[in-house]
Amino acid sequence: MAKAIHRVSVVLRSVETLPGDIRLLELADRDDWPLPPFTAGAHVDLHLPSGRIRQYSLCGDPAENTRYRIAVAREAAGRGGSAEVHAALRPGQELLLSLPRNNFPLVPSGRVVMVAGGIGLTPFLSMLPDLTRTGRDFVLHVCAKAPERHGFTAALGGLAPGRLALHFSRDGTRLDLAALVAGLGPEDHLYVCGPAGMMAEARRLGAGLGARLHLELFGAGEATGHTAYEVELARSGAVIPVAAGETMLEALRGAGLDIPSSCEAGVCLECRTRYLAGTPEHRDLAMPAADRHAWLTPCVSGCAGGRIVLDLPNPDAPAAG
Amino acid sequence: MGGWNGTVEHLHIAPRSFLPMREMERIALVAGRGITGDRYSTGDGFYSDRPEEGRQVTLFEAETLEALLRDHRITLAPAEHRRNITVRGVPLNHLVGRRFRVGPVLLEGTRLSTPCRHIEQITGQEIFTVLLHRSGLHARILEGGEVTPGAAVTPE
Known part of the structure; x- marks a missing residue:
């Protein structure tokens, strides 16, 4: 599960039922601090209590800076996200969101x-x-x-x-x-x-x-064009899939490993990890060439083949989970 | 180390990660802890799961904002760099391991801040690379007190 400090943390202020089996959710900071701004057409990832992550458009006025609104229609044949929103969410509940993203922005001119x-x-x-x-x-x-x-x-x-x-x-x-x-x-x-x-x-x-x-x-x-691959953890034998468009760091964390990181952009090298087999696509900006035969940077590095083997989990790390 | 005298131009805090920074008329610095109401004094910052004594307060140079505009045509507002204290006339990169005063408060520079994708996500601007080596200073608070805009920043 994502940590609250790594997401936008909001409180569900109200749930309104609209015709068409729609729930309109109003979300705010717990102290009504302004929320990260968004532009018309933007959406957020909503982290549901079950661990499901779903994308919903922000349907409020972008000028209203202390509220997000999302509307969720219950889809009986869906994958369970909308049913969970309808059945499980209650006012007062704390929820985690991504920052708003906009793949559907208004162009500045034209009808x-x-x-x-x-x-x-x-x-x-x-x-x-x-x-x-x-x-x-x-x-x-x-x-x-x-x-x-x-x-x-x-x-x-x-x-x-x-x-x-x-x-x-x-x-x-x-x-x-x-x-x-x-x-x-x-x-x-x-x-x-x-x-x-x-x-x-x-x-x-x-x-x-x-x-x-x-x-x-x-x-x-939303396919990103990056291909999926697998990470094998040499010390435990576990195999973790890295989905297309996901970083190796995200996949490792999703599997419960605690990997320290800072810049998440291939500069600070804090997440630097030893690899034992496979061919990484390094993509970092800072690692000395001599180190690249043994180390990669999971925040940005990818894999040129189907599988890469990492020298993980660290022996002194707490048990994954 | 002497030869410079600076001032405080802006003060900003935010109570939780990702939330917009708010400009303040005064902030209270608590020795050994942080800024009252700021995310890094309460464990609610993006990096608070990796505690670091030297991240009690962060500083940024007003001159860097001007350089971004001059050299890269990037407009970054003082509220957007996400450091707490925007100063002018202070060579922050020289202050790692040094003590200096901000108004009545005594700080010690601990390390250069590093830019992060977090700030790029929040501002929506590609500013990571151009902020390398000039994204401010982390410091710890040796003697606390209140700071207001216009306060003098001086070497100790």
Whole structure:
């Protein structure tokens, strides 16, 4: 489990139930100190008590600096994260978050055409205050199965006529995405966040838009291009998988090893670790060349093959776990 | 070591890791401990799981912020470098192992601060490399007291 000091530590202040089996969570610092700032479209990793980590868009106004809001729809067929949020989280509970990250930022100019499917509306809720404040031209298409499954009527109530279009598939007013894409102007940017089917359709129909197509992808869509490998601990024989996009240090810590580190950028060498077999990709900035045949830097080093063997755990280290 | 006289320009604290630093009109330094209300006096700092006597208070040079803008076009505000005391006219890199006064407080430099990805994550700017060898000084508090902006910083 991550330590509280290595994450943003917040208290769940309130839980509101919205139509469509949605829980709206309000999170704050325990003393209402300002939270790390975020930009419209950002998300955080939420660390659930079970150890699950899930990504949720911040759906509050970025200008409100002491509150984060996230909205979670219960997905019965999901991997368990949303069910846990609904069943297990109570006001007053302390939760850990990552810093906000934004893979879905607003471009600074051009008309913004937003398409939200179901709970995929959430990142747009943080964009609306920004767009309104700056006087940008925008339109938001909200797609849901039926009016009663659409939980954010109140949040959208203040939008000027012409800014909001509602589409309910049950009522036969399903959005025609192909027609929408065909009608975009040369400066228009298309933003889409919704279920997998909608994202695939948007990717296909919007391919010609190039950099003017913006898709918010969570979970498996976030492949980083780094390949996975395994770390073998010579002293215990344990084998720890390092996932694509994960650092060796993160994987070792995830397996319960206490590896001291400081800069986590390959400079201070505090996490320096001896390796016995395999070919590292060193990537540090500071290690003398003569040391590299025996040492690597788990905060930045990778593996050029499928497995690397480390001289771990340290004999004087407390038992892992 | 003499030949310099500096001043305190800004004072900042934060109660927990990752939270924005807040500018203060005065801070209280407690000998052997830290700054009242700051994360490293309560064990709530990002590095508090690796206790270090010399991290009771941290200092940063105002001149470095100006150099980042001048040489790299990077605007870094005093609230963003995440050190507690921003000083002007103080050669911090010369003060490892030296004693100096900040207002009534007696400090001893323990080591140069190292930049960290933590600050880059927080500020969202690529500042790690350009802060190498100039990201401030860690110090321990030998004699405590209150410090306000404008306080003199002098070699002991």
